[in-house]
Amino acid sequence: MKFELRGITKRFPGIVANDQVSLSISTGEVLALIGENGAGKSTLMNVLYGIYRPDEGELMVDGKPIHFSSPADAIAAGIGMVHQHFMLVPVMTVAENVVLGVEPTGRLGSLDIAEARRMVREVSDKYKLELDPDAVIEDLPVGVRQRVEIVKVLMRDAQIVVFDEPTAVLTPSEILEFFEIVRTLVGAGRGVIFITHKLKEALTIADRINVLRRGKVVGETAPSATNEDEIAEMMVGRAVQLVVDKHSAKPGDVMLAVRDLTVVEPDGRTVVDGVSFEVRRGEIVGVAGVQGNGQTELVEAIAGLRRAAGGSVTLAGRDITGDSPRERHVAGMAHIPEDRQKQGLVVDMSIVENLVLTRYHDPEFSSGVRMNWAGAKEKAAAMVAAYDIRTTDPSQAASTLSGGNQQKVIVARELSRDIKVAVAAQPTRGIDVGSIEYVHAQMVKERDNGVAMLVVSTELDEVMALSDRVLVMYRGKIVADLDPRTVSHMDVGLYMAGSRPTAVSS
Amino acid sequence: MSETLKSLRFTLLAVVAALVVSAFIIVITDIEALGNGDFGTALSTLRTAYWGLFKGAFGSLRAISNTITGATPLLLAGLAVSSAFKAGLFNIGATGQMLAGAMTGLWVGFAFQLPPLIHVPLALIASAIGGALFGAIPGALKARTGAHEVITTIMLNGIASFTVLWLLKTEAFKREGRDDAISKFVEESARLPRLFGFMGKRIDLLAHSGFIVALLATAVFWWLLRKTTLGFEMQATGFNQEAAKYAGMRTKSLMVVSMAIAGSFAGLAGGSEVLGLYGYASATVAGDIGFDAIAVALLGRSTPIGTLVAAILFGALQAGGRQMQVDTDVPIDLIIVLRALIVMFIAAPLLVKAMFRIKGEAKSFGQTFRGWGG
Numbered sequence: 001m002k003f004e005l006r007g008i009t010k011r012f013p014g015i016v017a018n019d020q021v022s023l024s025i026s027t028g029e030v031l032a033l034i035g036e037n038g039a040g041k042s043t044l045m046n047v048l049y050g051i052y053r054p055d056e057g058e059l060m061v062d063g064k065p066i067h068f069s070s071p072a073d074a075i076a077a078g079i080g081m082v083h084q085h086f087m088l089v090p091v092m093t094v095a096e097n098v099v100l101g102v103e104p105t106g107r108l109g110s111l112d113i114a115e116a117r118r119m120v121r122e123v124s125d126k127y128k129l130e131l132d133p134d135a136v137i138e139d140l141p142v143g144v145r146q147r148v149e150i151v152k153v154l155m156r157d158a159q160i161v162v163f164d165e166p167t168a169v170l171t172p173s174e175i176l177e178f179f180e181i182v183r184t185l186v187g188a189g190r191g192v193i194f195i196t197h198k199l200k201e202a203l204t205i206a207d208r209i210n211v212l213r214r215g216k217v218v219g220e221t222a223p224s225a226t227n228e229d230e231i232a233e234m235m236v237g238r239a240v241q242l243v244v245d246k247h248s249a250k251p252g253d254v255m256l257a258v259r260d261l262t263v264v265e266p267d268g269r270t271v272v273d274g275v276s277f278e279v280r281r282g283e284i285v286g287v288a289g290v291q292g293n294g295q296t297e298l299v300e301a302i303a304g305l306r307r308a309a310g311g312s313v314t315l316a317g318r319d320i321t322g323d324s325p326r327e328r329h330v331a332g333m334a335h336i337p338e339d340r341q342k343q344g345l346v347v348d349m350s351i352v353e354n355l356v357l358t359r360y361h362d363p364e365f366s367s368g369v370r371m372n373w374a375g376a377k378e379k380a381a382a383m384v385a386a387y388d389i390r391t392t393d394p395s396q397a398a399s400t401l402s403g404g405n406q407q408k409v410i411v412a413r414e415l416s417r418d419i420k421v422a423v424a425a426q427p428t429r430g431i432d433v434g435s436i437e438y439v440h441a442q443m444v445k446e447r448d449n450g451v452a453m454l455v456v457s458t459e460l461d462e463v464m465a466l467s468d469r470v471l472v473m474y475r476g477k478i479v480a481d482l483d484p485r486t487v488s489h490m491d492v493g494l495y496m497a498g499s500r501p502t503a504v505s506s
Numbered sequence: 507m508s509e510t511l512k513s514l515r516f517t518l519l520a521v522v523a524a525l526v527v528s529a530f531i532i533v534i535t536d537i538e539a540l541g542n543g544d545f546g547t548a549l550s551t552l553r554t555a556y557w558g559l560f561k562g563a564f565g566s567l568r569a570i571s572n573t574i575t576g577a578t579p580l581l582l583a584g585l586a587v588s589s590a591f592k593a594g595l596f597n598i599g600a601t602g603q604m605l606a607g608a609m610t611g612l613w614v615g616f617a618f619q620l621p622p623l624i625h626v627p628l629a630l631i632a633s634a635i636g637g638a639l640f641g642a643i644p645g646a647l648k649a650r651t652g653a654h655e656v657i658t659t660i661m662l663n664g665i666a667s668f669t670v671l672w673l674l675k676t677e678a679f680k681r682e683g684r685d686d687a688i689s690k691f692v693e694e695s696a697r698l699p700r701l702f703g704f705m706g707k708r709i710d711l712l713a714h715s716g717f718i719v720a721l722l723a724t725a726v727f728w729w730l731l732r733k734t735t736l737g738f739e740m741q742a743t744g745f746n747q748e749a750a751k752y753a754g755m756r757t758k759s760l761m762v763v764s765m766a767i768a769g770s771f772a773g774l775a776g777g778s779e780v781l782g783l784y785g786y787a788s789a790t791v792a793g794d795i796g797f798d799a800i801a802v803a804l805l806g807r808s809t810p811i812g813t814l815v816a817a818i819l820f821g822a823l824q825a826g827g828r829q830m831q832v833d834t835d836v837p838i839d840l841i842i843v844l845r846a847l848i849v850m851f852i853a854a855p856l857l858v859k860a861m862f863r864i865k866g867e868a869k870s871f872g873q874t875f876r877g878w879g880g
């Protein structure tokens with residue numbers, strides 16, 4: 001089976017998101033779709049999935065034109081999509097979630113959950129997904145939740161499965177498992193379209209790579225014929241520095257001190273367990289660890305969004321343990337939250353409003369109760385330019401931005417403030433290589449200006465490249481304090497898994 | 507701007523669609539004519555009815571005065587619902603807040619003797635404060651205990667009505683020589699001046715300067731949303747409470763403040779009815795206005811201008827409906843059907859899209875009800 005997009009054009013007010021794009025995907029192959037933030041990848045996939053109707057161009061199946069007016073049509077034609085934001089009901093089991101929408105009903109129209117369980121098990125076995133139909137979603141790690149989404153798609157008999165940035169939220173080992181799943185899918189005669197910003201992944205798993213830039217296809221290549229630098233250049237239109245360019249840190253006074261910090265969940269689980277560390281002005285401290293080992297809670301406790309059950313947090317010598325988030329902002333703390341749509345942005349508000357979300361109370365943007373929107377607009381325009389946020393009009397809603405550009409809004413806002421300490425969780429999630437280069441440079445610049453920077457990332461490469469010191473977090477504790485220049489990725493990986501390297505490497 | 511225009515077009519189309527469906531209802535229910543197979547008569551009934559509707563709403567100074575009189579409390583109460591919506595709260599309690607404002611305004615209106623220039627503003631401020639305090643209760647309940655405002659406001663409506671019934675029978679409020687629940691008259695000095703007072707003593711021109719108060723309140727609402735930090739915080743909380751918390755906003759106090767602001771608008775609605783229209787209070791002073799206000803806010807998509815236009819439209823329908831009933835046999839109840847249809851068409855944009863064959867992706871207008879999530 002072969003699906004073709006021919007000359008697809010999709011316009012949004014003020015912008016051509018897809019400009020005469022043509023591409024094809026056949027069953028049995030993996031197509032990687034890469035491109036800058038705002039290049040039009042998600043838009044194109046939404047056209048393929050029937051969410052958007054193209055302004056021009058047509059879709060063909062095995063050479064015959066076809067029209068989708070809704071995702072239901074696309075599903076019927078054999079297309080499945082795994083969105084980046086999963087659509088699962090957390091309190092329900094895997095089987096229950098899978099049958100939502102395609103409910104097999106038994107006698108008297110009652111929901112046949114036994115049948116559903118059997119179907120989940122069958123699909124799970126066939127594609128080696130290792131899913132327990134009776135597990136409750138909220139207990140499952142992100143990687144397993146994603147597999148539930150995959151089962152949902154496969155149960156509707158999708159021939160082509162589209163993944164929009166599936167690996168952005170996965171841990172390194174989950175990514176390897178994901179690749180196995182992709183291989184199994186292809187082996188079973190399905191086709192896969194895969195969007196990613198991590199060029200290595202595209203080179204590892206794809207049969208073909210299509211590169212989009214500013215709405216147009218600018219190149220097609222194969223992993224065997226290219227390398228990371230070449231693709232990056234094709235994407236961005238210039239050579240990209242893929243390693244972080246920085247000289248060694250000159251740490252000064254302690255700016256952020258965390259002492260015996262403990263966070264307990266309402267259900268009594270201790271998720272952060274007596275953590276102590278310091279971050280000095282002029283250094284970047286990275287926290288590595290497999291997702292779910294307390295990093296999220298640690299960051300939220302430092303930022304004041306979660307109450308500490310014990311211990312203290314000190315900012316520039318002042319105890320801020322009991323302070324509100326606002327008091328911490330004012331004291332000079334920046335926070336890049338892990339989940340951009342849930343916490344970092346009000347996507348229904350304008351880009352300008354989002355760019356001042358944590359600082360509208362500054363005299364620069366308001367006096368008393370009066371907002372100074374003129375000042376906000378001016379500053380926003382400067383941030384949009386500096387961080388290359390792709391938008392035609394900053395007074396549009398933030399929801400009109402592409403995923404990576406939304407992330408850039410947050411980074412721009414938090415790093416352009418006058419700050420002493422920055423706490424960044426997954427700061428470059430979903431950002432393209434060209435912009436990562438800029439964001440990293442900006443973080444190093446802030447460091448050199450005397451900011452103490454704490455970076456939490458599941459991206460080991462990023463932590464190692466960016467940090468001057470690496471802490472490893474495992475089961476709520478800091479288990480190692482390492483020098484990224486001397487320690488190997490392998491050894492950090494061992495610490496992350498809760499074990500210790502046997503031969504002590506120096 | 508194009509977004510605003512688009513939503514305006516939708517509202518307009520919804521009104522047109524509702525008028526069309528109502529027209530069918532008028533024709534179909536004209537049984538007498540239909541029974542005789544007399545379509546001509548049925549159609550002429552329709553023409554008379556809609557002409558009456560228009561005439562009664564805008565056809566004369568008196569009609570316009572009636573429209574304004576109806577629109578005044580709807581606008582103020584509508585703002586009470588709209589402003590809460592903006593903060594992510596679903597305020598069903600405009601009725602109770604109106605009653606609270608009506609009583610405090612009434613009391614200041616009869617208990618003091620002051621020059622009008624002081625008495626009128628003082629009584630209005632009292633109404634606003636009464637409504638604000640009463641409105642703050644569900645806000646505080648939600649902030650403290652998480653109790654959903656839909657439930658608490660409905661219950662507070664009941665509490666307000668019965669409290670008013672009781673108050674009106676106490677010595678302090680009771681009208682001399684009356685045993686039913688009806689209050690003293692407010693002092694002449696606390697009465698809101700008639701809008702068309704300059705035309706001499708025409709008793710049929712009921713419109714009062716409560717309408718000016720309502721227009722000012724609309725302007726304040728606009729200013730709050732567009733120009734103030736508080737309005738920014740309210741809207742951020744309304745759209746995404748998690749993000750508002752992250753941004754350092756005090757979402758719990760914002761709930762209380764937003765509900766107090768909403769309550770003050772509704773309180774003014776009650777006050778302006780007492781001080782402007784009736785000159786006294788009875789148990790039915792709030793009527794159905796608190797509920798109609800929900801429809802007004804929905805139709806106006808919770809924006810200041812939208813609420814204003816919707817309130818005037820509903821005021822016009824109400825005034826015109828009475829004329830229609832006089833001119834034809836079509837009962838005024840049709841107006842209720844018409845309003846319900848308008849709301850239905852607003853809430854179901856897909857239906858309107860299908861009816862008028864508008865292209866493009868469907869986007870629900872129901873998002874005004876975001877507050878439901880809790």
Ligand SMILES: Nc1ncnc2c1ncn2[C@@H]1O[C@H](COP(=O)(O)OP(=O)(O)OP(=O)(O)O)[C@@H](O)[C@H]1O
Nearest residue numbers: 012017037038039040041042043400401402403404
């Ligand atoms: N609903 C919308 N309204 C207006 N503009 C939109 C809308 N959706 C997307 N856009 C614009 O279309 C362009 C392409 O967006 P798209 O989401 O397809 O990018 P992307 O390639 O997926 O980027 P990313 O890698 O950041 O996810 C962007 O400039 C974006 O701002």
Ligand SMILES: [Mg+2]
Nearest residue numbers: 041042402403
């Ligand atoms: Mg995207």
